[in-house]
Amino acid sequence: MGWAATADGKEGDDGRVVPADRLAYGRPMTENPQPAAVPMSLDTFLRGVGRRAQVMAEIATRDREAALDIVQDSMLALTARYRDRDAAEWGPLFQTILQSRIMDWHRSRTRRGRWFTWLTPSGDDEDADPWADVPEQASSDPALLLERARDMETVLAVLADLPLRQQQAFMLRIWEGLDTAATAEAMDCSEGSVKDAFVARHACAACTTGGRQE
Amino acid sequence: MKRESQSPLQADDRALAHALRETLNRAAKSA
Numbered sequence: 001m002g003w004a005a006t007a008d009g010k011e012g013d014d015g016r017v018v019p020a021d022r023l024a025y026g027r028p029m030t031e032n033p034q035p036a037a038v039p040m041s042l043d044t045f046l047r048g049v050g051r052r053a054q055v056m057a058e059i060a061t062r063d064r065e066a067a068l069d070i071v072q073d074s075m076l077a078l079t080a081r082y083r084d085r086d087a088a089e090w091g092p093l094f095q096t097i098l099q100s101r102i103m104d105w106h107r108s109r110t111r112r113g114r115w116f117t118w119l120t121p122s123g124d125d126e127d128a129d130p131w132a133d134v135p136e137q138a139s140s141d142p143a144l145l146l147e148r149a150r151d152m153e154t155v156l157a158v159l160a161d162l163p164l165r166q167q168q169a170f171m172l173r174i175w176e177g178l179d180t181a182a183t184a185e186a187m188d189c190s191e192g193s194v195k196d197a198f199v200a201r202h203a204c205a206a207c208t209t210g211g212r213q214e
Numbered sequence: 215m216k217r218e219s220q221s222p223l224q225a226d227d228r229a230l231a232h233a234l235r236e237t238l239n240r241a242a243k244s245a
Binding site: 051052054055058142145146149150151152155156174175 | 233238
């Protein structure tokens, strides 16, 4: 089964098809960092999004088994409720479900651990500005920052150390390519918290400098 | 689509975001 976006499209590194008319131009990230590709079937969509969802959930939970459960549960929920919706809606809908499941997992952990926890990380406050405690870039050397951004171990470790809301905004805007409205809806927060330039700049700073400040 | 007023990203920011996206794609491939 293939993608329906365009017959002249080209499959990208992440398995999504980039429509041919978008391959020749580097669109500014403020528009949409990922080209929109419309899957032909729900199975195709789920195969394409599964590994990214697993990485997101695993970073958010630091628990491989929990992440697997969250992703499978999200896929089942999407299939049960939204399989008849327009294929272009599956991505934002799936991310809304996935991020909600991740938040549920964190709430459950917080409830279970409240008698043993002295301090709840401030960055996991659902109502807080997700970018309130992002550090400034430690270096202004573009080459050094790019080198860090290309190091998988560094990026995954730093992302895992970010407060959950920063993780979510980063993943949805920068990786999934959702627009600000869809990102805000998936995170159940205001659009102001996920403005393109703001998120991008601060997320990049966070991911290339070492994450949250205590 | 509703657009908010915003300043354009610097080229360095776009390059960083692209690099981070590529790194995450590699992570997903190896997951």
